[in-house]
Amino acid sequence: MTTVPDITIIGGGIIGMLTAREFHSAGAQVVLLEKQQVGQESSWAGGGILMPLYPWRQEAAISVLVKQSLALYPSLALALHTATEIDPEWNPCGLLLTQNPDYELAQAWCEMYQMPYQAADEASLASLPTATVLNQPLWMPTVAQIRNPRLVKSLRQDLLNKGVRIIEHCDLYEVITTQQQVQLLITSKGNFAVKEVIITAGAWTQKLLHTVLPRAQVHPIIQPVKGQMLLFDAKPDTLTKIILAGEHYLIPRRDGKILAGSTVEHHGFEKYTTDAAKQTLYNFALNLLPELCHYPVLSQWAGLRPGTNTGVPYIGRHPEFSNLSINAGHFRNGLVMGPASAQLLCAILSNQLTLINPEPYQITSQRCL
Numbered sequence: 500m501t502t503v504p505d506i507t508i509i510g511g512g513i514i515g516m517l518t519a520r521e522f523h524s525a526g527a528q529v530v531l532l533e534k535q536q537v538g539q540e541s542s543w544a545g546g547g548i549l550m551p552l553y554p555w556r557q558e559a560a561i562s563v564l565v566k567q568s569l570a571l572y573p574s575l576a577l578a579l580h581t582a583t584e585i586d587p588e589w590n591p592c593g594l595l596l597t598q599n600p601d602y603e604l605a606q607a608w609c610e611m612y613q614m615p616y617q618a619a620d621e622a623s624l625a626s627l628p629t630a631t632v633l634n635q636p637l638w639m640p641t642v643a644q645i646r647n648p649r650l651v652k653s654l655r656q657d658l659l660n661k662g663v664r665i666i667e668h669c670d671l672y673e674v675i676t677t678q679q680q681v682q683l684l685i686t687s688k689g690n691f692a693v694k695e696v697i698i699t700a701g702a703w704t705q706k707l708l709h710t711v712l713p714r715a716q717v718h719p720i721i722q723p724v725k726g727q728m729l730l731f732d733a734k735p736d737t738l739t740k741i742i743l744a745g746e747h748y749l750i751p752r753r754d755g756k757i758l759a760g761s762t763v764e765h766h767g768f769e770k771y772t773t774d775a776a777k778q779t780l781y782n783f784a785l786n787l788l789p790e791l792c793h794y795p796v797l798s799q800w801a802g803l804r805p806g807t808n809t810g811v812p813y814i815g816r817h818p819e820f821s822n823l824s825i826n827a828g829h830f831r832n833g834l835v836m837g838p839a840s841a842q843l844l845c846a847i848l849s850n851q852l853t854l855i856n857p858e859p860y861q862i863t864s865q866r867c868l
């Protein structure tokens with residue numbers, strides 16, 4: 500007879516896997532259910548910049564999670580590499596911001612969150628063509644990136660090594676509740692009795708909760724926001740730092756490949772790519788780095804970000820079901836907020852003091868439908 504796990508997690512993106520890892524480290528028996536293969540949705544499609552774009556224009560609740568995650572990333576990446584022999588390529592390559600009209604805000608944010616910065620000098624601007632539009636450019640030398648497709652691969656392997664049960668191709672479509680408690684999950688791979696359930700279904704979270712708990716009064720508001728990317732097959736050292744120019748960016752990987760991203764589109768759950776986005780990203784990339792014309796575009800893809808109005812995720816217990824929690828809605832910053840989000844939820848469910856004030860992330864009727 501199989502025992503009922505302490506924690507059952509629905510959705511195996513970066514958030515589900517980091518949450519599983521955190522609860523396993525705290526001594527819980529964890530099962531992770533994923534409707535396809537883990538780590539193949541937004542967490543695979545993202546760029547892996549470990550810094551929100553213009554964080555000083557966003558809610559402080561985002562920066563608080565970012566700061567804590569940034570402290571966790573070097574040891575997380577090292578531990579995953581050592582345990583799985585898959586290097587997630589944490590790389591503090593720095594970020595150059597070419598246009599920064601709100602320089603004072605940026606400066607105040609960097610001071611507050613102890614993020615090294617300097618006005619970009621000739622050396623940091625050297626790789627840019629002279630025609631590049633500059634507006635109070637800022638150089639942030641310690642901003643890092645993670646190679647997210649490798650991160651999710653190494654996380655999957657690490658969880659399996661640790662004995663976490665991952666059940667793939669397991670689509671949750673019904674939930675049996677009694678007295679405001681989740682009792683049973685009905686899935687395409689059979690029924691699962693549960694103790695604690697955590698929904699980490701990214702962009703599908705709101706839709707899933709509507710389907711499986713139609714009588715709930717409170718549902719987090721999370722909508723899919725499509726992002727398209729291009730990948731150039733360039734040579735190593737063609738570009739050595741991340742460049743953010745307006746709404747788009749270039750990210751150089753260690754093997755030379757360069758990502759150009761991204762679009763922000765509201766087309767429901769459609770993930771098709773478009774020629775228009777390809778042209779926009781291609782033109783942007785070549786304007787910023789003309790030598791990219793010598794390198795082929797290797798691929799174009801789209802992912803669905805779990806979009807919320809403010810970008811602040813929902814982390815905490817569902818107010819109507821005593822054993823149901825949510826960790827979702829990380830919008831454009833799930834990779835950079837993930838480690839701290841997982842820690843926060845684990846502390847909340849373990850009734851421990853949390854390092855971060857949990858209030859801004861709570862699932863309350865004011866924030867929900």
Ligand SMILES: Cc1cc2nc3c(=O)[nH]c(=O)nc-3n(C[C@H](O)[C@H](O)[C@H](O)COP(=O)(O)OP(=O)(O)OC[C@H]3O[C@@H](n4cnc5c(N)ncnc54)[C@H](O)[C@@H]3O)c2cc1C
Pocket residue numbers: 509510511512513514515532533534535536537538539540541542543544545546547548549550669670671672699700701702703707725726727728760761762801802803804805827828829830831832833834835836
């Ligand atoms: C183009 C692009 C660029 C980005 N760049 C960055 C960046 O540079 N830095 C950064 O920090 N973030 C970035 N992001 C955002 C980041 O990728 C997301 O915030 C993050 O991946 C969300 O993780 P998640 O685990 O919540 O969602 P996902 O990775 O989408 O995982 C959710 C999982 O739930 C599963 N699921 C859904 N329904 C069910 C069900 N019924 N039963 C079982 N499983 C289910 C899905 O199959 C999926 O695997 C980017 C995103 C995109 C698209």
